[in-house]
Amino acid sequence: QASDFVRIVEVGPRDGLQNEPSPVSLETKIELINKLGDAGLPAIEAGSFVSPKWVPQMAGTSEVLTQMKHFPNTKYPVLVPNMKGLSSLLDLLAAQPANTSEPLTDEIAIFVAASESFSRANINCSIAESLDRLAPVTRAAIDKGLRVRGYVSTVITCPFEGPIDPHRVKDVARKLVEMGCYEISLGDTVGTGTPKTTRDMIDAVSSAVDVSMLAAHYHDTYGMGVANVLTAVAAGIRTIDSSVAGLGGCPYSPGATGNVATEDVVHALHGIGMTTGIEMGKLVETGAWISNILSRPNASRAGTAWLAS
Numbered sequence: 001q002a003s004d005f006v007r008i009v010e011v012g013p014r015d016g017l018q019n020e021p022s023p024v025s026l027e028t029k030i031e032l033i034n035k036l037g038d039a040g041l042p043a044i045e046a047g048s049f050v051s052p053k054w055v056p057q058m059a060g061t062s063e064v065l066t067q068m069k070h071f072p073n074t075k076y077p078v079l080v081p082n083m084k085g086l087s088s089l090l091d092l093l094a095a096q097p098a099n100t101s102e103p104l105t106d107e108i109a110i111f112v113a114a115s116e117s118f119s120r121a122n123i124n125c126s127i128a129e130s131l132d133r134l135a136p137v138t139r140a141a142i143d144k145g146l147r148v149r150g151y152v153s154t155v156i157t158c159p160f161e162g163p164i165d166p167h168r169v170k171d172v173a174r175k176l177v178e179m180g181c182y183e184i185s186l187g188d189t190v191g192t193g194t195p196k197t198t199r200d201m202i203d204a205v206s207s208a209v210d211v212s213m214l215a216a217h218y219h220d221t222y223g224m225g226v227a228n229v230l231t232a233v234a235a236g237i238r239t240i241d242s243s244v245a246g247l248g249g250c251p252y253s254p255g256a257t258g259n260v261a262t263e264d265v266v267h268a269l270h271g272i273g274m275t276t277g278i279e280m281g282k283l284v285e286t287g288a289w290i291s292n293i294l295s296r297p298n299a300s301r302a303g304t305a306w307l308a309s
C-alpha cells in the first residue's frame with residue numbers, strides 16, 4: 001500500500017529562475033528559498049553549478065547556499081553537470097566552519113537526456129558521453145556523503161526529434177540507478193505529455209526501476225501538468241517536482257513553459273486526500289510575491305483563485 005504522503009521537490013529557484021530573461025538579484029533568490037522553506041517544502045532545489053556561459057542566471061549559487069536560511073527538515077539539492085561543478089561545491093562545503101551542525105547541502109542532482117539532440121543542445125555531448133562523464137562525478141559525490149538524484153530529460157518528446165520511445169527512457173533511468181542515484185526524476189521537458197503517454201512512459205520505466213525510486217517532473221506547456229501529476233500518483237509515484245507560480249522553462253527547449261505550479265499540485269493532492277506538509281496560504285503568498293517581483297503573470301490557477309476568494 002503506497003503512503004498518502006507526497007514529497008514535493010520545489011524546483012522554482014533553479015528550473016524557474018534559470019530561464020528568467022532579466023537578471024534576478026541574489027537577495028530575491030535567497031528570499032524566495034527562505035519563503036518556500038517557511039511554507040514547509042521538504043525539498044528546494046537551490047541552484048546549479050553549471051557553466052555561467054551556458055546559464056548566466058545560475059551564477060552565484062555558492063552565495064545563495066551560504067546566505068540563505070536552512071530549515072532543518074528541508075533538503076537543498078543543487079544541479080551539477082560535471083566534475084568541475086562538483087569540485088566547486090565540495091570546495092564550498094569544505095570551507096564551512098567545523099562547528100556547523102548542518103551542511104549547506106547533502107544532495108546533488110545530475111542530468112541526462114533520453115534524446116541525443118537535446119543532450120547535444122543542453123550539455124554539448126552525446127548521451128553515452130554524458131553517462132561516462134557523470135559516473136565518476138556520482139561516485140565522488142557519494143564518497144563525500146552526498147546523495148545523488150538523477151534527472152532524465154525529454155522523457156515524452158524532444159524539441160528537435162519529436163516523440164521519444166519510452167524504452168529509451170527506461171534504459172537511461174536504469175543506468176542512473178546502476179551509477180548510484182537514489183531517485184530518478186522523469187522530466188517532460190517540453191510539456192507535451194498527456195495522461196496516456198505519461199502512463200505508458202512510467203509503465204516502461206517501472207519495469208526496470210522500482211516506482212518508489214521515481215519522481216515526476218512535468219512542464220506545463222499544454223496545461224496537462226496537474227493531470228499528469230495525478231497520473232503519476234495513481235501509478236504509485238510519491239515524489240513530485242513543481243515550481244511555485246509555475247516559474248520557468250528550459251533555456252535549451254524552445255517554447256517550453258515552466259513546471260507545473262506547486263500551488264496547483266498541492267491543491268489537487270490535498271483535494272484527493274493526500275498530505276504534503278505544505279502550508280497552502282504561505283505557498284500562495286510566495287507565488288504572488290515572486291510573480292510580482294519578476295513582473296510576470298502568476299501561472300498558478302489555484303494560487304490566483306485562492307487570493308481572489
Ligand code: HMG
Pocket residue numbers: 015018048049050051052053054055079081082084085086088111122123124151152153154187188189217219250251252
Ligand atoms: P562545454 O562548453 O562543452 O564545456 O559545456 P567546457 O568544459 O568546454 O567548458 C566551457 C566553459 O565553461 C569553460 O570556461 C569551463 O571552465 C566552464 P572557459 O575555459 O571557456 O572560460 N565550465 C564551468 N564553469 C562553472 N561550472 C561548471 C563548469 N563546467 C565548465 N560546472 C557544460 C558543457 C556541461 C559545462 C555546459 O553545457 C553546461 O553548463 N550546461 C548546463 C545546461 C543547463 O544548466 N541546462 C539547464 C538544466 S537541465 C534542465 O533544466 C532539465 C531538467 O529541469 C529536467 C527536465 O525538465 O527535463 C533538470
Ligand code: MG
Pocket residue numbers: 015187189217249250259
Ligand atoms: Mg525542468
